[in-house]
Amino acid sequence: MRSRSFFLASALAAFTGLAAATPTPTDPEPPSKRASLPIVTASGNAFWQGNTRFYVRGVDYQPGGSSLAADPLADTTVCQRDIAEFKKLGINTIRVYIIDNSANHDTCMNALADAGIYVIIDANNPLYSINRLDPGPSYNAVYLQSVFATIDEFIKYDNTLAFFSGNEVINDNVNSTLSARYVKATTRDMRQYIGNRGYRKVPVGYSAADVSQNRMQLAQYMNCGTDDERSDFFAFNDYSWCNTDFVTSGWDQKVKNFTDYGLPIFLSEYGCISNGRDFGEIAALMSKQMTGVYSGGLMYEYALEENKFGIAEIASVDSPTVKELPEFSKFAKVLSANPAPTGDGGAASTTHSVACPTKDASWLVDSTLLPAIPESAKNYMKEGAGSGPGLKGDGSQNAGGTSTGDAAPGSGTVTGTPSSSKNAGGATFTGPADKAPLIVAGLVFVLTLTGSLLL
The missing domain is CATH 3.20.20.80 (Glycosidases)
Structure with a gap:
């Protein structure tokens, strides 16, 4: 009985470990406990x-x-x-x-x-x-x-x-x-x-x-x-x-x-x-x-x-x-x-836009349209940016993948939801739930095999 119980425990532990596996290398790890200030x-x-x-x-x-x-x-x-x-x-x-x-x-x-x-x-x-x-x-x-x-x-x-x-x-x-x-x-x-x-x-x-x-x-x-x-x-x-x-x-x-x-x-x-x-x-x-x-x-x-x-x-x-x-x-x-004043300091309660400046000798911009986000950058909005290049990367100034035209006003409106789940710390990562079908099937197989061994 001890050997069979040990096999069952080991098998369950293996699949439990799979369920709790860390995210793939392309996904950020959940953040560790952090000090907090009011946002x-x-x-x-x-x-x-x-x-x-x-x-x-x-x-x-x-x-x-x-x-x-x-x-x-x-x-x-x-x-x-x-x-x-x-x-x-x-x-x-x-x-x-x-x-x-x-x-x-x-x-x-x-x-x-x-x-x-x-x-x-x-x-x-x-x-x-x-x-x-x-x-x-x-x-x-x-x-x-x-x-x-x-x-x-x-x-x-x-x-x-x-x-x-x-x-x-x-x-x-x-x-x-x-x-x-x-x-x-x-x-x-x-x-x-x-x-x-x-x-x-x-x-x-x-x-x-x-x-x-x-x-x-x-x-x-x-x-x-x-x-x-x-x-x-x-x-x-x-x-x-x-x-x-x-x-x-x-x-x-x-x-x-x-x-x-x-x-x-x-x-x-x-x-x-x-x-x-x-x-x-x-x-x-x-x-x-x-x-x-x-x-x-x-x-x-x-x-x-x-x-x-x-x-x-x-x-x-x-x-x-x-x-x-x-x-x-x-x-x-x-x-x-000179400490910070108390009260609202005379702040306005609402935001508002202003008129765009017109072109003159000191300001050469003559269009209110903005460049469209580069096509190959759109996927970041859904999938995330991935690992940063740090301070030793190849640089970006002439890397290609530039904007190909102007965007319509409103193109930057937030749309959809991220493909990854969010943890409490605000970071996103693809969690073990993605492996759920495999894990369920594996557990069924193990339990079936274990039941046969215990007979």
């Missing part, structure tokens, strides 16, 4: 943490700069060293420009969540991005696969606050304005991908350069057209406050220009150094002069690089120690002295 959403012209108005009060974070092309959230030693410094500053948000979408980010994202810090992720990197002066070929399926893989990696963390669909793609070269159609198409595709995959609605928007001649046209462009084409927010970089004041810096006019814009706005970079740094921007951003229009900002930047904007000196990216510069404590003190 931040975009509503009206502001961000909200539940029913509480949320203001971005943080720093731009890319130790080593863009030339290093390294992901600080994939290096647990680096991120944990710097999170200790972030706690001293009292910030609630960081922005990371370069992400390795093939790496695991559990440790760093959990540690940030434990510290009460949200993360804004740039979906592009130096290898996978839109070419501002030749955008058509660079908007292709290989590029979008990398962008979508970044979404897959970070959507599962509650402290992922937002995604940037581009950073300073449009600049002071007037011909770069022609790339706006492709940046907006990427924004549309990212929002549709999030919806079609059944993910929570993490806001997607653009980070604009500090360029006065096209900033307003670009802002209008990113918020015009059908709902599927519009951004969830607009952010721009601003270095005009140089130890001045609200009026001298021109910020009063920027508030006026963006009043009733219809979407949340924040500064994705600020912090002039040409005339010293008093961080007076923080007092202005947290004042009633601005909170009805702006939702805070990110100081550029944490780590000292050749451009001298940093407030913390790090001998090398993986150095175990950080030297806090005088600006470090100054920034912390100004943040502490």
